[in-house]
Structures are given as C-alpha cells and as structure tokens.
Amino acid sequence: MPLPFLTADGVSDADDDSDEVLAHPDHDRWRRPYRPGPWRVAIAALLLLLSAFMLLATMIVAFAGGWRGAAVCLVAALAVVGSAVQTLRMGVWVSRTGMRRVGFLSARTVAWSEIAEFRTVQQPVRWLGLPRTVQGQALTVSGRGGTELPVLLTDHNADFLLRAEAFDRAADTLAAWADAYRPVPA
Known part of the structure; x- marks a missing residue:
C-alpha cells in the first residue's frame, strides 16, 4: 500500500543526487519536498x-x-x-498554489505571491519541538509588506536532527519552489 505522506515527491534513494528539484509530473498536488526524519518516524x-x-x-x-x-x-x-498519522503529516508541504505548514492541530497555507523571501538564520530553536531551546539554524519566511511568518523548519526538529545536509537540501528545495511559482514583481 503506497503511503504518499512518507515519500518526498515520489523520489527514491537512487534519485537523491538529481539536479532537477521539481522533477515530478503533477505540481498541483500537495507534496512534502523532503523525507520525514527518523525521529518523526520513530515517534509515530x-x-x-x-x-x-x-x-x-x-x-x-x-x-x-x-x-x-x-x-x-x-x-x-x-x-x-x-x-x-498526524505526526507523520507534520511539516512543510508545497504545490503550485503555495506553501502549507502543517502542525499537529493546525495548518496554515500561504500563496507564493504572499512570500517575499526565504532566509536561513542562526537563532535559538526548539529541540524536537520541546520547550528546551538550543542554538541552531531556522528557515524563516518573510511575507510581502514585512510580515514575519512562523519558522518553517529548524535543524533540530524531528525531521532534521543530526541531518544538516538534509536541512540544507530542504531549504534549497523550498526556495526553488518559491522561485518557480512566485510571480515576478513588476
């Protein structure tokens, strides 16, 4: 039985080194641009x-x-x-229409046109979503008009703890999705 919420764009392990970031046929479906981490899978x-x-x-x-x-x-x-199941669904999902941040009890969708830029910043981040904070990297998004959206990803969450390369790859993939579908300012 296929479990689409466990795969990242339907990419197999052999395709990890591919140059094409948006290499899947249907860009209208919501997809997670990275694989769930071992901590998230272990908790589930x-x-x-x-x-x-x-x-x-x-x-x-x-x-x-x-x-x-x-x-x-x-x-x-x-x-x-x-x-x-909800623990496995948590994370950032993308489609042609925008980006969706799925939490345990809520989800927030932001259209690509509302996003100004992605930034990776050094700041205190929550360790595995617990109240304890450690110094780490966070992927943040600033919206049009200077509004700050909640932190999307951190290198200490359940998907990227002890996987710095995967965090960098996911941040680059999200930026590539934004570049592909964000309207060009006039």
Whole structure:
C-alpha cells in the first residue's frame, strides 16, 4: 500500500543526487519536498505500537463483557492512531498554489505571491519541538509588506536532527519552489 505522506515527491534513494528539484509530473498536488526524519518516524512507530496494545486491551475488555469500557478503549486507541498519522503529516508541504505548514492541530497555507523571501538564520530553536531551546539554524519566511511568518523548519526538529545536509537540501528545495511559482514583481 503506497503511503504518499512518507515519500518526498515520489523520489527514491537512487534519485537523491538529481539536479532537477521539481522533477515530478503533477505540481498541483500537495507534496512534502523532503523525507520525514527518523525521529518523526520513530515517534509515530511508538504511537502505533501503543495503539496495538490498546486495541488488544479493547478486545480483552469486550470479551469480558464490558462494552462501555471496550468502547472507551477503542476510542482512545483510534485517537492514538490518528495522532501517529498526524505526526507523520507534520511539516512543510508545497504545490503550485503555495506553501502549507502543517502542525499537529493546525495548518496554515500561504500563496507564493504572499512570500517575499526565504532566509536561513542562526537563532535559538526548539529541540524536537520541546520547550528546551538550543542554538541552531531556522528557515524563516518573510511575507510581502514585512510580515514575519512562523519558522518553517529548524535543524533540530524531528525531521532534521543530526541531518544538516538534509536541512540544507530542504531549504534549497523550498526556495526553488518559491522561485518557480512566485510571480515576478513588476
């Protein structure tokens, strides 16, 4: 079963050195321009393992005759499965229409025409999304009119921790998407 949210533009490992950044046929579909990192995948895998135990508990409670308790266990297990899927979906997605930053509970879409520039800056960043901050790189976006949008990517998030080359490649790819679809100012 194909899992499109786990692939980066449908690119295989053999295609990592390709020169064409936007080399996929359908630019209208929302795509993540980078692969999810091992930390993000590990967190999702642990959540799915937890949900398997919760579903086993649901079955045991149902066989014991506690239908109300089984329903509560089933709802909790489905919430954990949904959390695992949403954890894998988190990140920056791009299409011909714009850029979408997907968080755990929210998503924000910005049209390419609203983006002035991308910058990679050194600043305190959150380590794996936790409250603890460390010095690192962040990819920021400034909108037209000088508005600052939230930080898109950091080199210490679940996708790029200990993968500096992948962070640089993702930042370059996002800039290439912006250059390809941002209207030229008159």
